[in-house]
Amino acid sequence: MIFHIVPNTLEGLGFVPVRRRKKTGKSERLVTSFISTYENKVDRKGRVSVPAAYRSVLGTESYQGVIAYPSITHSVIEAFGRGMLDDLNQRKFNQTLDGGDFTQALIGRSDDGLVETVMAISSELPFDGEGRIILPARLIKHAGITDRATFVGRGTRFQVWAPGVYEKHQAAEVEALRAKLSGGGTL
């Protein structure tokens, strides 16, 4: 008997806001998350086009650009929209308040300190008129990027890799998944 693994019943939880973007006047397109991978060129000025599909995810955010920081665990740049950043802050704020720990909320010190750390090492990267960003030297170096960059969608956020590094990482990732499914499932 062949088995397929499928997600259980799906009902929208309505958390991630649905954003509308007008295309050529006639049809509207709805995009809500970062998916797929794209490889773009880094020009001599250090500019890279953020894939149009990703930009459309951020389409209606007031701040036209992305937040990026070096991954703490891998040679890769993590990135997302300002909305995500605000949401993280808000949730963290609410969590500390709900727990009655006003000191934490006010002084801004928590046990893990991760959110604070990320805030500290993050950069705001605004789009230019053509939807490009300039990767700061610090991030370029961290990811080992030279003249090309691979954009990898991760749903609520995306990553920027050096193509070669990503290739290896991706192969390992898929292999791990395959091993996990070796019990007879298909994916």
Next chain:
Amino acid sequence: MIFHIVPNTLEGLGFVPVRRRKKTGKSERLVTSFISTYENKVDRKGRVSVPAAYRSVLGTESYQGVIAYPSITHSVIEAFGRGMLDDLNQRKFNQTLDGGDFTQALIGRSDDGLVETVMAISSELPFDGEGRIILPARLIKHAGITDRATFVGRGTRFQVWAPGVYEKHQAAEVEALRAKLSGGGTL
């Protein structure tokens, strides 16, 4: 993430792909899952018509198109509606944040990495005005598709095969079932 393991549907037993459109009564309007098999042409621009019956399944979704990724276990393209993808994301996002696990949300490490990986290897394939999609070169190659494609309904999702590859796969699938049932069971 929660998964249910369900048996593969058996609609394919001795099933021959329909070349021409099926008789579509009004009852088919009510179909809510992907069933049956169709073989369509891939034109010079790489476009394929998604069977109308499948499109009607997605009819109520705001985004008009499908999400597709290369199966990691077979030479086939897996596809499903946008709603399922968003739901996967939201569940994962809420789950990690609600549990206060900012590490997972930011660094993106989950237990299995399934959602992460699927997001990265998935492509968003919007319908054109005629209900066609363009199969990306990456997926075409993975499935070994040339000028024709076989759409196979699998309930909550569907697959796109190279016709020849599917024929063999299907024969093996049926044969395995037959062997299993040869003890006297009926189907």
Next chain:
DNA sequence: TTGACTCCCATAGATACCCATGATATTCCA
């Protein structure tokens, strides 16, 4: 002045949108 950065324009190729056609199904009415 130099260097870093932003804004603006140009362009080739990819993509989306539009219209057309033949085949088949369905509706509707004499």
Next chain:
DNA sequence: TGGAATATCATGGGTATCTATGGGAGTCAA
């Protein structure tokens, strides 16, 4: 009930638009 008018679908092709990319001009600060 037969058949003409209408609707749906898969398919093909032309064209306008968008995207990624390159480069130049203007601004600002040291």
